[in-house]
Amino acid sequence: MPRAAVTIDEQDLERALLRKSVAGLAGGRSDCADCGRAPLVGETLHRYETGATVCELCRPLRRGEPVASERVRHSEYGNAVRVRRV
Numbered sequence: 001m002p003r004a005a006v007t008i009d010e011q012d013l014e015r016a017l018l019r020k021s022v023a024g025l026a027g028g029r030s031d032c033a034d035c036g037r038a039p040l041v042g043e044t045l046h047r048y049e050t051g052a053t054v055c056e057l058c059r060p061l062r063r064g065e066p067v068a069s070e071r072v073r074h075s076e077y078g079n080a081v082r083v084r085r086v
């Protein structure tokens with residue numbers, strides 16, 4: 001007895017691909033521990049001894065100094081082709 005062919009709806013496939021790509025973008029990102037906001041490119045993130053990462057807007061709400069601060073880079077940072085002058 002032949003089995004019925006499984007058909008994939010085009011819109012379901014588009015949704016699945018979109019969800020997969022959005023999840024991939026958020027994979028390496030660290031959100032603010034206080035407000036949960038995703039940091040913007042160029043914004044500075046502050047790391048505290050507790051391991052919490054806090055955005056610039058939430059930093060004044062915390063006591064103490066962060067142990068490290070780093071700027072949020074574009075996802076392609078370091079992968080761009082650069083002209084080297086010798």
Ligand SMILES: [Zn+2]
Pocket residue numbers: 032033034035036037054055056057058
């Ligand atoms: Zn925040």
